[in-house]
Amino acid sequence: xxxxxxxxxxxxxxxxxxxxxxxxxxxxxxxxxxxxxxxxxxxxxxxxxxxxxxxxxxxxxxxxxxxxxxxxxxxxxxxxxxxxxxxxxxxxxxxxxxxxxxxxxxxxxxxxxxxxxxxxxxxxxxxxxxxxxxxxxxxxxxxxxxxxxxxxxxxxxxxxxxxxxxxxxxxxxxxxxxxxxxxxxxxxxxxxxxxxxxxxxxxxxxxxxxxxxxxxxxxxxxxxxxxxxxxxxxxxxxxxxxxxxxxxxxxxxxxxxxxxxx
Numbered sequence: 399x400x401x402x403x404x405x406x407x408x409x410x411x412x413x414x415x416x417x418x419x420x421x422x423x424x425x426x427x428x429x430x431x432x433x434x435x436x437x438x439x440x441x442x443x444x445x446x447x448x449x450x451x452x453x454x455x456x457x458x459x460x461x462x463x464x465x466x467x468x469x470x471x472x473x474x475x476x477x478x479x480x481x482x483x484x485x486x487x488x489x490x491x492x493x494x495x496x497x498x499x500x501x502x503x504x505x506x507x508x509x510x511x512x513x514x515x516x517x518x519x520x521x522x523x524x525x526x527x528x529x530x531x532x533x534x535x536x537x538x539x540x541x542x543x544x545x546x547x548x549x550x551x552x553x554x555x556x557x558x559x560x561x562x563x564x565x566x567x568x569x570x571x572x573x574x575x576x577x578x579x580x581x582x583x584x585x586x587x588x589x590x591x592x593x594x595x596x597x598x599x600x601x602x603x604x605x606x607x608x609x610x611x612x613x614x615x616x617x618x619x620x621x622x623x624x625x626x627x628x629x630x631x632x633x634x635x636x637x638x639x640x641x642x643x644x645x646x647x648x649x650x651x652x653x654x655x656x657x658x659x660x
Contacts (some may be wrong), residue, residue, distance in 0.1 A: 399458070400453055401453060401455040402453075402564065403444055403445060403446065403447060403452045403453075403461060403466075403469050404444065404445045404451035404452040404660075405445070406425070406442070406443055406607065407477065408432050408435075408436060408441040408442070408610040409436050409440075410436035410437070410438075410440035410660045411436070411438070411439075412439045412440075412483030413439050413479075413481070413482055413483060413529055413654065413655070413658070413659040414439065414440045414442050414474075414477055415435065415439040415440065415442065415482065415483040415650075416442045416444060416470060416482060416483070416484045416485065416580070417442065417443050417444065417485050417487075418444050418446070418459060418470075418476075418484070418485070418487065418489045418490030418494050419445065419449070419478075419488075420434075420485045420486050420488025420489045420490050420491075420513075420550075421446075421488060421550055421581065421586070422449070422548060422550055422552065422570065422573065423449070423487070423488070423552070423566065423567075423576070424445055424449055424566060424569035424570075425445055425450055425521065425569070426569050426573070427487065427562065427637070428441070428443055428472060428638055428639065429488030429561065429562050429565060430562065430639070430643035431646065431650075434611070434643075434647040434649070435486065435647060435650060438651050438654060438655070439650075439652075441658070442477070442482075443487065444469075444470075444473065445482045446459055446466075446489070446581065447577045448487070448574045448578045448579075448581055448582070449462060449507075449569075449572070449573060449645055450572055450581065451572065452538035453574075453577070454580070455482060455577075457469065458580065458584045460534045460584065461495065461580045461581060461583070461585045463492070463496050463588055463589060464495060464582050466497070466499075466585075467493075467497050467500050467546065468494045470494070470532060471497075471501065471504070472584075474504060479659075480501075480504070480659075481499065481504055481506045482505065482581060483505065483507050483508065483509065483659075484497055484498055484505055484508045485508070485509040485510065485511070486508075486509075486510045486511070486513070486516070488512065488513050488514075488516075488636065489513065489515050489516070489581075489585065489589060490513075491510035491512075491513035491547070492515055492589035492590060492591050493510055493517045493585075494510060494532075495591045495595065495602075496591050497592045497596065498598075498600045498602070499591065499595075499597070499600075502550075502599050502600045503572065504656050506600075506659045507600065507601045507602070507603070507653060507654065507656075507657040508600055508602050508603075509602070509604075509605065509650060509653060510602070510603075510604055510605070511606070511636075511638045511639065512549065512606060512607050512610050512616075512636050512638060513535070513613075513616075514613060515586055515589050515617065516589060516590060516591055517590060517591070517592050517616040517619060517620070518589075518592065519534055519590075519591040520565055520592075522590075523587055524587075525590075526587040527587035529624065530582050530583045530586070531583065533579075533582045534583045535579075537547075537575050537578050537579040541575050542575065544575070544660065545570075545575065546570075547577055547581075549571065552566035552567050552570050553567060553570070554609040555637065557637060558576050558637055558640050559640065559641075560582050566575065570627065583622065588598050592619070595620070595623065595627075596623050598626050598627065599624075599626065601628075601653075601656070601657045602624065602626055602627040602652045603627070603628045603629075603630065604617070604627060604628070604630070604639070604649075605619055605632055605639075605649050606629055606631050606632050607625060607633075607635050607636055607637070608632065608633060608634070609634055609635040610635045610636045613623060617629065617659055618637050629650050632645045632646060633644040633645070
């Protein structure tokens, strides 16, 4: 069985843009973005281990940020491009930001949305680490029913367009308990880039959903501590690209036009 994440390139013109979803989400979250993004870039959609069509390997190393960085590089080299853009949502944002920090010469711009995990402080990350084994064991013991009880499961979403919500619920049937347990063990506690962004050299854009009040403290941190970042505020909650697709798509278009690939 493959130990590489699932990805697919969509029709478009211009530079490639890697899109990475969040915890318990899938490629379905980009349904209202792909056609518009294709007018000015070539979207490349990837799914995290244990999610959607990706496998759930046994090796802990594959779930860590370094493992995902290798996966993103594998996709880029397979596409045969020297530079591209990367865009991460929630948990995916911590991974794509770290990738941009690790390979700044391969990224002409990185974009991200609200990500409490990506900007967690050391105390929070340590708490997640201490709870991770117990949380993982509950998932493995209870299977999909335990996954459905997690607060960020799509079944609990309130503000999403119906067609996207339906598609996410359908993909949620593909969530693999082993892959989700290992994400809780090895991805979530290690994904924070809070300190790394202080040395950011790559043009960046935060598309911030202002209705998610708990993320406001992180926006203040990003504004004061992250160089080379622009911030666009959108009247949305956590699901920025789904709740306000038009504003999200336009923010991406404007940013990509500023920083063409070399």
